Amino acid sequence: EPEDDRALLARAMDGVVPLPPSRRQRVERAAPSSEPRPPLGEDAEGLAVLAELIAGDVPFDVTDTREYVEGVVKGLDPRVVRQLRRGEYAWQAHVDLHGLTAAEARAAVERFLVESLRAGHRCVLVVHGRGHNSKDRTPVLKEKLVSWLARSALSRMVLAFTTARPHDGGAGAMYVLLRRDRRRRPFRVGAGTTM
Numbered sequence: 001e002p003e004d005d006r007a008l009l010a011r012a013m014d015g016v017v018p019l020p021p022s023r024r025q026r027v028e029r030a031a032p033s034s035e036p037r038p039p040l041g042e043d044a045e046g047l048a049v050l051a052e053l054i055a056g057d058v059p060f061d062v063t064d065t066r067e068y069v070e071g072v073v074k075g076l077d078p079r080v081v082r083q084l085r086r087g088e089y090a091w092q093a094h095v096d097l098h099g100l101t102a103a104e105a106r107a108a109v110e111r112f113l114v115e116s117l118r119a120g121h122r123c124v125l126v127v128h129g130r131g132h133n134s135k136d137r138t139p140v141l142k143e144k145l146v147s148w149l150a151r152s153a154l155s156r157m158v159l160a161f162t163t164a165r166p167h168d169g170g171a172g173a174m175y176v177l178l179r180r181d182r183r184r185r186p187f188r189v190g191a192g193t194t195m
Contacts, residue, residue, distance in 0.1 A: 060150035067171045069142065070162040071150045080160065084177050087165035089123035091175060092116070096127040097141050105141050109148060113157050116178060123177050125164060130172040145174065 062071040072081050083089060095112040097105040109126060116124045128141040148154050149161050157178055164173035 094125035
């Protein structure tokens with residue numbers, strides 16, 4: 001016959017002695033760092049993503065199909081996302097990842113986003129390509145880029161990303177809406193909306 005929870009707990013705690021009050025101390029959770037973390041290995045990053053999913057800490061809602069991708073930080077005004085999707089924000093800088101390996105592309109994206117944020121750019125374009133020259137003709141860099149923007153240290157710089165309009169690269173490029181650098185003035189959008 002299975003033991004009830006109290007009996008299991010009592011057995012597990014048998015012999016445990018509480019610390020005296022003089023030896024107890026509260027351990028505070030570390031404040032999140034504003035500096036990007038160094039890149040993790042593929043296995044470690046995969047485990048970190050899995051841990052975030054289990055803990056419910058992934059701040060992005062991501063929609064991903066073969067031709068279209070969109071990632072949005074939870075709680076972002078849907079009007080902002082619609083404007084980004086329609087290409088209504090003029091992108092202020094771009095980076096082209098054609099011909100780069102995944103490791104080179106990640107380093108280029110990290111450098112580009114940090115420089116863009118420092119320059120005060122709010123909307124940038126990342127050209128990742130459609131994968132026509134890759135093995136199995138799959139957009140490897142697109143898949144990696146989604147992961148980097150939504151689930152790595154880079155996600156702290158990003159509000160949203162979406163597949164670009166055809167004239168800006170279509171399924172081979174993404175608009176990325178960056179967070180406002182707190183040291184700069186707010187970015188105004190339309191009728192008095194501030195981001």
